[in-house]
Amino acid sequence: MYRKHSPVGAFGRHILIWTVIGFAMFPVIWIFSASINPANTLLGQSLIPKNYTWNHYVEFFTNKQHPFGLWILNSVKVSGVTALFTVILAALGAYAFSRFRFKGRRTGLLSLLLVQMFPQMLAMVAIYLLLLNIGKYISWLGLNQHISLIMVYLGGAMGFNMWLMKGYFDTISYSLEESAMIDGATHFQSFIRIILPLARPILAVIFILQFIGTYSDFILASILLSSKENYTLAVGLRLFITGQYSTRWGAFAAASIIGAFPIMMIFLLLQNQLVSGLTRGGVKE
C-alpha cells in the first residue's frame, strides 16, 4: 500500500512527526532545564537558563527533611525483591501448569485467567484492613512494612505472569526433558537445568516489566506506607511536591530526573524485547 511520496507529502509527514516529538519532549526538556536552573521556582524558569547549577542534584542526596536517596533505595529494594520473587514463584507455578496433567488443571488455568483480570487496587480497602489486622498479631507483617508491601505486590503479580510464562513454557519442546528423565533426572532437576535456561528471555522480560511496574506504583504504596523513612519514591515525591510547585520546582525536577532516568534507559535499550512482552495482553501499569 505504500508508494513513494511527493516531496511535499514527505515533508508534511516529517513536520507532523516533529510536532508530536515536540509534544513528547515538552515536559522532558522543561524539567531538565528546571533541574539545572539556579532558581527553585516555577515562575523563575526559562527554557534556556542564563546560568546553570548542579545544586538541585546535590540537594537530592543531602536534603535531611526529604531523604530522596533513601526513598529511591526503598523503591529499588521493594521493586527488586518483588520482581525476583515474581520470576521464581511464577516460573514454578507455570512449570506445573505446563508440564503436569492433574485434576483441577483446567479449572486452575481458567481461574488464573479470571483472577488476573481483576485490578488488585480495587481491593485496596480490604488489603489495608487485612494488613491492619495482621499487624495486631505480627507487627513486622502489618502496615507500614516493606515486607508486607512486597507480599501484596507478589499476590497481584502472580496471575498475569504465571499465565504469560506458562504460554512460553508450552513452546519449549518436551523431548529434552524426556531424555534427561530417562537418564534419571527428577522433575525438579529438569526444571532447573533445562526449562529455566531455555526460558531465560521471558524470565528477563518479566523481571524488568515487574520491576518497572512496581517501581511506578503509587496507590498501594501510598495506602500501606505511613512513615517518611519507609516511603517509596512515588509516595515521597508526591508528598514533597504537592502544593509546593511554586517553591520546590528545581529540587523536584532533579529528583524526577534521577528517579526516571535509569528506568527510561532500561526501557529504551530493551524496547524490542519488552514490547513483545507487553503486547501479549498487558497494558502498561
Add this chain to the structure above:
Amino acid sequence: MEKPLFSISLKIIFLGILDALAIWSIITIIFDGYYWVGGILSLGVIIINYIFLSERAYPFRYMVPGLIFLVIMVIYPIFYTIYVSFTNYGTGHILNKEQAIEQFENQVYFPKDSVSYTFQAFKNDSGEIKIILFSPEEEAYLCENKKIIVKVDLSDPRFIDQDKDGIIDQFDNYKKLDKIQIIQSLNELQNLRFKKDEYIIKLANLTEFIVCNKKYQFDPSLDRLLDLENGKIYHDIEGYFISEDGERLTPGFRVKIGFKNFTKLIRSPQISGPFLRVFGWTFLWAFLSVITTFALGLTLAIILNDPYMKLRKIYRTLLIIPYSIPGFISCLIWCGLFNTEVGIINRILNNLFQVIIPWLQHPIWAKVAVVVVNLWLGFPYMMIITLGALQSIPFELGEAAAIDGASRWQQFKSITFPLLLVSLAPLLIGSFAFNFNNFNVIYLVTQGRPAIPGAGTPAGATDILISYTYRLAFEGARGNQWGLASAVSLIIFIIIAVISAIGFHYTRALEEVSKNV
C-alpha cells in the same frame, strides 16, 4: 541415595517451622474470638501439609508458593471487599458490638448525693500502687487489686505511722506518695475502678475518690442498652445505640447493613448526585482516553510503517520516550506544568495569546488537562501495538487494491483499518478497562479536583470511580468510609468483569485453554 534423604529432611524442617508458626498463630486468633479466620487458616495449613507429603499432589508443590500470595493478597481481599460493602465499617464504626458495649459499661455518672472518699496512695519498689480510702464515717478501705477494696483496721500493726501524726506512712513494703508523686502517677490512678456494692468508686480530683454509678447496662436477652441514670433505653439500630427520642450514643459499632451502601449511592441526594457525575465521567474518560491515544498512535504508526520514510528508527525511539518514564513522575511534572498561576503552559499561552486558563480550577479545563496528559502518556503504547499489527497485514492485499485503482485513502479505509481493528480489538478493550481505573493520572494531576459543590462525600469534577473510592476510604473529611468505598469498588469490579467478558469474546484466550487440556 543421598538426594532423597536430603530433600526429605529439608521438607520436614520446612513443614515443621510452618506448622509451629501456624499452630501458634491459630491458637492466638481463636482465643481472640476470630473462629472463622482460625478455621480457614487451619484448613490452609492442612492443605499445604497434604500437598507436600502426598505423592499424588506432587504438581501442586510447584504452584503452592505463588498461589499462597495470590490467595491471601488477591482472592481473599476480593471476598472481603464484598463483605465490607455490606457493612457500615469505617470511622465511628470501627469496633465490633462487644467492644462497644464494653466501652459503654465502663462509663459512670456521679449521682447528686454522691459520697467522696479521701485517699492516700502508696507505692512499693516494683512500682505497684495501692490506695487506702477513707469514708466520711472514717472507715478505712484498702484496695486488694485494681478492682476490689476491703475494709481494714488501721490499728493493725502492719500499718506504720512513724511520726505519730495520724497518717499512715508505710505498710508492708508500700511507702506513702506525696502530692507530686501522686500527680506523676495520675494516669494509673485514673484507671482505677473499685466496686463497692452496686457502686463504682473512681478518682475525682487530686485528693478525693468519689462514689459513682455505672452508667449503662447491656441486656443481652432484649438486645438493648439501659441508661441507669435516667432510665432511657437504647436500641441497637444500624450500628448505633439509639434511644426512643432519637439520641445516638457514640461510638457506634460495625454491623451488616444490607444494601444500604448501594442505595445510598443511588438515592441519598447528597451522595448520589456527585456519584452519578463521577460514574458518567469515568466512562467518558475511558472512552476519550482510548480514542485520543489510538487516533494519534495510529496516525504515527501508519507514517512510520512506510518503508520510504526516512529516520524511522530514530523517530520511533523519540516517540516512545513518554512511555518509558515512570507514570507517577510524568503525572507530577504535568501537574506543575498545568499550574494556573505559575505553570509553564499558561505562561506560554499568556505570551502568545494573552490568555490565562484556569486548568485545575475549572471543571471543563481540568478534564481537558487530564485527557491531554493521558494522551501524552498513552499514545506511544498505541503506536507500538499498531506498528505490530500492521506487520501482520499481508502486503498483497494493498497491492491488489492499488492495481484495481483504489486510492490510498480507500485502501486504508476498506482494507487496512478493518483488519487492524480485528487484531487490535482485544487490546483496545483492555486499554479501556485500564483507563477506567487509571488512578495515577487523575489523582496525581488533579487529585480529582475541582470539587463538586455541595457534595456530601469527597467528589470532584475529574474524579473517576477508583479515585473516588480511594478518597472515600482514606481521605474523606468524615473519616474513612470503608463500607461505602467497598460498595463503589464492587460496582467497578462488576463493570470491569463485563468489559473483560466482551474482551474475551474477541480473544482466543479461552479457546487456548480448551485446546491445551
